[in-house]
Amino acid sequence: MKKTESTVCPYCEGNGYVQLLLGGSETCYCCSGKGTDSKNRK
Numbered sequence: 001m002k003k004t005e006s007t008v009c010p011y012c013e014g015n016g017y018v019q020l021l022l023g024g025s026e027t028c029y030c031c032s033g034k035g036t037d038s039k040n041r042k
């Protein structure tokens with residue numbers, strides 16, 4: 001297991017992209033491909 005302080009994007013699960021049902025992948029618009037949640041919640 002790897003622990004990261006930054007929150008992993010729940011939408012793409014940290015991949016930075018999402019799998020399309022029709023095939024291929026697209027940059028996650030939730031995190032803009034960063035793979036991490038840009039929101040810093042404390």
Ligand SMILES: [Zn+2]
Pocket residue numbers: 009010011012013014016017028029030031032033034035036
């Ligand atoms: Zn994402």
